[in-house]
Amino acid sequence: MIKPDDKTPNRQRADRAWKALVGYSEDTWLDGEAFTNLVDFLADSMHWCDATGQDFFLALAQACRHYIHELNDEQHDERRLP
Secondary structure, eight states, X not given: OOOTTOOOHHHHHHHHXXXXXXXXXXXXXXXXXXXXXXXXXXXXXXXXXXXXXXXXXXXXXXXXXXXXXXXXXXXXXXXXXX
C-alpha cells in the first residue's frame, strides 16, 4: 500500500498516470473499473500506433526497461536513507 504522503518520483509517476487515465476515460469512465479503463486505453493506443505507423510493442518494451530502471533507482535511493 502506498502512503498518502509518499512523494517519491515513482509515486509522482503513478499519480501522473492516474490523472492521464482519468482524463482519457472522462466520458466513458466505468466506476470501480480502473483496470478495464487501462485496458481500453492500451488497446486504443495500439490502434493509434497502427494508424500512425508506430511500433506499439517496441514502445512497450522500452517502457518496461524504463520502469525497471526507475524501480532500481528508487531502491538505491532508499538504501542511502539514514
